[in-house]
Every structure is written in C-alpha cells, then in structure tokens.
Amino acid sequence: TVSNKHATHVAGVIARQDENIRIVPIKVTTQTVQVSSKRKDDITGQLMLAFEGFMESPYYEPLKDQIASEYQGTKPADRTIKTTLRKYLMNNSLNALFIHDVLKAVEQLGHENIKIANVSLGTVFKKNYKSDHKIPSFVEDIFAEFVRYQIGKTVLEKAQGTVFLVATGNDGDWIDGIAKTAFPVGITSQRLIDIAEKLGLESSPNNR
Numbered sequence: 001t002v003s004n005k006h007a008t009h010v011a012g013v014i015a016r017q018d019e020n021i022r023i024v025p026i027k028v029t030t031q032t033v034q035v036s037s038k039r040k041d042d043i044t045g046q047l048m049l050a051f052e053g054f055m056e057s058p059y060y061e062p063l064k065d066q067i068a069s070e071y072q073g074t075k076p077a078d079r080t081i082k083t084t085l086r087k088y089l090m091n092n093s094l095n096a097l098f099i100h101d102v103l104k105a106v107e108q109l110g111h112e113n114i115k116i117a118n119v120s121l122g123t124v125f126k127k128n129y130k131s132d133h134k135i136p137s138f139v140e141d142i143f144a145e146f147v148r149y150q151i152g153k154t155v156l157e158k159a160q161g162t163v164f165l166v167a168t169g170n171d172g173d174w175i176d177g178i179a180k181t182a183f184p185v186g187i188t189s190q191r192l193i194d195i196a197e198k199l200g201l202e203s204s205p206n207n208r
Helices: 005-015 037-055 060-070 078-091 093-111 131-158 190-199
Strands: 116-119 163-166
Touching: 005 116, 037 078, 037 093, 037 131, 060 131, 060 190, 078 093, 078 131, 093 131, 131 190
Parallel strands: 116 163
Antiparallel strands: none
C-alpha cells in the first residue's frame, strides 16, 4: 500500500486553523504505476507537442549553443533531439507522467481559484558527460530547461492568482550543475536569464 501520512499530516495542520478552510486534494503521480501503452503515447504526444512549441521560442537556439559549449561541442540536430526525447519519455514513463500531472495540476489550481497550493514532491535529472551518453544527456538537459519554462508558462497563463509553497526536494539527489533544487520548485534558469540579457529578450516565463 502507498503511504499518505505526509499529505494527510500537512492537510490536517492546515485544516485545523479554521473550520472554513477548503482543502482541495489534487493528484500528481509520484510513484511507479501501471500505465497503458495508449496512455504513454498520449502523455508523450502532449509533452512532445509542448516541447516543439518551446523549440519555436527565441530562447531555444541560443540555449542549444549554451548547452553544446558545456558538452565539448556536442550539438545534435533537432530531428535527433526529438527522436531521442520521445524515446526518453517512453522509457521513463514515471517522469513523463509526473511532469504531465504537475502541469495539469497547475491548470486545475487556476480553474478552482485556489489561493494557496502546498506542494511537496519533485523529480531528478542528472548530467552524464561520458562520450557514449553525451547526446542522451544533452537531450535530457534541454528537456529539463523546457520543463522549467513550461511550468512557469502554465502558472502565468492558468494560475496567476495562486501562491505556490513548494518543498525544495527531500532526497538531496539533485545534481545537474545548474540548480540545487528538484522540480517543480527549481524552475529558475540562469541560462535563460543570461540569454535574455544578452539578446535583449523579455524574461522567460519561469524567470518571471
């Protein structure tokens, strides 16, 4: 059985403050579950479509150049990036489902006009500079930047009236050389800050 002690404890402390407080539980998948092939395809398709939108943003090409400089010049073509990312999402269905659920949860919070969201969950990406893993790691790296961007974009578009109180990660396992916090709290991107300043662009959604 899956333990719900943590969420129950937090919700109980909050609800005890005032009998008029409304608690709205929103599900985000954080543990391994059985996912049908069709569900995997649907989630992968939705994330790929959003990623392709990110590829059209003015941040994408400079971001590729920045990451390539960190990978000793490794810079896969967009077709390779998309093919590798699709494979990653299909093979890491829990991470794909988690990110999908976080984005949908933000939308639901806005729709429900929730004032405060208590969030204690996260996921991890790691870099791997070994020669036989540079392209997959490059793709996971740029996908992580996309996730930061997309969470910020979704908050701004769907849940501007919600205050998010997010744990910074419980397992200490965040190692990407960029941030020390796990998603979804660590959405600020120094890379995108630098790109916006250099090119005179508006700050990316996750940095607003």
